[in-house]
Amino acid sequence: VxxxxxxxxxxxxxxxxxxxxxxxxxxxxxxxVAIGHKPNTDIFKDFLELDQTGYIKNIPGTSKTNVAGVFVGGDAADHVYRQAVTAAGTGCMAALDAERYLASMD
Ligand SMILES: Cc1cc2nc3c(=O)[nH]c(=O)nc-3n(C[C@H](O)[C@H](O)[C@H](O)COP(=O)(O)OP(=O)(O)OC[C@H]3O[C@@H](n4cnc5c(N)ncnc54)[C@H](O)[C@@H]3O)c2cc1C
Structure with missing residues (x-):
């Protein structure tokens, strides 16, 4: 208060x-201030596989989730590093994976 x-x-x-x-x-x-320990991912819980804390699960080494065409980057999927630079890196991976996914479609 x-x-x-x-x-x-x-x-x-x-x-x-x-x-x-x-x-x-x-x-x-x-x-x-100790914030940011629980990812704000509740809106995805009915669609994407989350771990016990709420982090979105990705296929290791990729940004792929359990749903084809849905990719994840940043702290929403990272309970280990949670840094700006790692979030930017995995965000870039998600963008590239999304671009390749779209390019592979008819
Ligand atoms: C107190 C604190 C200090 C930190 N210090 C450092 C540091 O010194 N160095 C460092 O590298 N990292 C630091 N970090 C970590 C860094 O801030 C994060 O790793 C980084 O911001 C993660 O980026 P992100 O894009 O994954 O998530 P975020 O930056 O959290 O971005 C998520 C965005 O999604 C938005 N959002 C949420 N829900 C919805 C919704 N339903 N609809 C639309 N938008 C939504 C949010 O408003 C937010 O803008 C710190 C974090 C905290 C909390």
């Missing part, structure tokens, strides 16, 4: 328990 400080350093964090709606103050001397 709020990061509280004394004007110089963090002193506590106000948190909301979403189950009980109770607000609590947690004494703290630092605040670190």
């Amino acid at each position: 709020e990061v509280i400080g004394d004007g110089q350093v963090v002193t506590s964090v106000k948190a909301l328990n979403k189950t009980t709606n109770e607000e609590i103050d947690i004494p703290a001397t630092g605040f670190f």
